[in-house]
Amino acid sequence: MLFNSLAFLYAFLPITYLVFWRLTGKMPRYVWLAISGYVFYSFWNYKFCTLMLFSTTVSYLAGRGLLRWQEPGRRRLCVIVPVVMDLALLGFFKYGNFAVANLNEILPWLGSRATLPILNLVLPIGISFYTFHTITYIIDSYRGVITPTRNFVKFAAYVSLFSQLVAGPIVRFRQIEQDFERIDRADRTSDLHTGWSFFVIGMLEKVLIADTIAAVIDPALARYAELSTVSAWLCVLGFAYQVYFDFAGYSDMAVGLGYMFGFRLPQNFDSPYKATDIADLWRRWHISLSSFFRDYVYFPLGGSRGSRLLTARNLMITMVLVGLWHGANWLYVVFGAYQGLLLIVHRLIRARWERLPQWAQRSATFGLWLLGLAIFRASGFRMAGALLETMFTWHAGAAMVGASALVVTLALAALLAHWAPNTFEIRHRWSPSWVASFAVLFGICLFVLYGARPAPYIYFQF
């Protein structure tokens, strides 16, 4: 079920909301949140609920083990077993076929005639997110950052919290532990308007901006060989704004839904297109993911404490893993390596970079990001190569259908992404005229959603 679907807006949300606030006491609300999370998830594929329950149970038991045992050996086991299990689940469903396909390429080189069968696997939606939720819980428990909960239902409600379940933000237990603890004392009205404000803005970002851009660039990119240079740039620029407003829109809706239920979810996008360098961009882009890799991969590898070479190695490993997290595809590996390279180069030229005027820093950062997105958006290396070639050598090409609509939307998107405050910077206290404007725009979104199947979020595939 998508946040931008009528089933969610007219059935799931009202029922979940009304029942939640009718219940009093912690336990009934935990139970209700857990049930609604599983119901929400089952709309994609109910069979995968067992997978989520399994991951939840293993992590919960590990947490109980960490509470109980103080011996280092047992504690290490309590971390290793669930993390390996989570990563094995992720690895099997997300990277299993990728590994098999690559092995099948390599085996003939090693003189083997055997080929491994490609499995008919469906990637369980949100697995990249909820396994990361449980991993952060286990590691933070081990490190003593949090005290593991004894309440299984509370933990299940955290893992399956529907607002963050399928595409994040990757909320760490410690970030909403307090909200869970005082769930019985939450005030329904205190953050209601803020919640709706986030939700409406997220919906507008998704439906009116991201989906409009997608409507023009997707068909054009499907025939990338026919693109002109101008169209290729428009498409890549369009994708940069599409992916931002799609995911930032989703994150804003998630945050808004969190507010409606008394949870303060962390910020996931901090105006990344205002970044002045690539490191700054990654601090602002998909913050919950980049901070996960920073805290659980980059720092344990040594971070920037070692030599330049070691730091470069750590950056490259981290960013390749970030790339690979997006999908089992060599293109994502290349995307990650490209980002790693940019970060390494940036560290080397930081002093000179900072002497550039701010507008130049921002423009150059955005330009470098665009090149990465050309790789990220491509369906294969051939497309990535062709797209980059078209962008940098002159091609007359055919006119793009919907170019006028695209240019207008891009202008609006650019204005919002590069200059306007983000949703965490605004006060969400709107004057009646603003409220009326939002209502009109939300009404348009609803009308649009009535006539078209809701477009899935880009990050759902990850």
Place this chain on the structure above:
Amino acid sequence: MGTSTGTEQGRRSVWQLGFVIPCLLAVMGLVDLGLRFMSIDPLTFRAWEALLRNRPPGAAFEPNRQYENARSYGDLAALGNLPALRQYRAERFTTDALGFRNPPRVLNEEVSAILAGDSFVVGSGVSDDETLSSRLGTLMGCVVYNAGSDAGRVIPDEILSVARRLTLRSRLVIRLYTDGAAVPVPPTRGEILAARLAARMPEAVRVAAGRLRGFLTVSPLQSLSGRAWKAVDNGSMLPNKYAASVVKATLVNGDPMLFQATQVDNFHRRRELSLGYWRWLRDDLKKSHFDLFVVLVPGKYEIYRPFLVNRQPLHPGTGDYLDRLERALRAMDIPVLNLTPFLSAEAARFLERGEYLYWLDDNHWNVRGTALAAAAIREHWPLAETVCTTTHSPAAQTP
């Protein structure tokens, strides 16, 4: 002063997104709900959508309805959002008390055969007197009951349920199977049970169930929004995302013709025969003392592919599905007529005059195609001499 401040605060609390947006959702929901009580006829371009809405279980369409549209057009033009290629025509579509496309009086007459199948049986883009059953009735001088529905697959229980309400002169089921339709498989036990349950429901319950389903599943607001989308996604303002559902091809005489993309793909794929359904259908009808006569109808693409400019080459083992099915049915002793050779020859003949057997903007055969098919079936009519010679059906005379 205090009152004024209170009013001001009240106004401010009303103008909050946490109040306005839920209200907006509620209003939109109420509008949707309200519109569901109204007829959707003005929002439809043909009878199909309008009369499917309140279809009771076991029926093809809403019973006892008449739908008229002076500017109906083809399903492919609608599917591909290609208004420039629409062929406008008048359509009159009448359903009987059982919810099938027949003149209401047919239930009081003696029926010589039941014609079952998909939209080619129902008749798409043709008026009541131009459907295959009407044409057959006219040619044969007997009443042929049109039991076509959107469910392409025929379940004997449904036929029996219809048959029980008819006065049968003979027990013949003509099963039309169209190339391009899904390969039929025997229904599951649940589906058979549902068909039996629907047949045993009291009439009032069936009608109420149909209305309830229509109320819950068909949203006029959705249709309106869909129309608005199509106006915007028109290929100039925004790319036409619907166009990929159809293939626009050009005939050797320069006329554009639309085909359903899936039908074209299917034609060029090797499809395996699945005879389980046919065996089951024959045996099940036999148990109820019905004879089965199968008519195989070629898809539009099969007929017109030879006359297309830049046609795709045909690979060995593709494009011969109906021929193989015909042979297999004969081997099973099921009487069968494959209309492909006849319609192909006729299509070539008429093309020279710039005339067609299928609509240019629709998947289905047109008035001429229907009439020719009726004539071909007439030639092979299994009961021609035994049951259709004595009386001349008044229904058949009715245009």
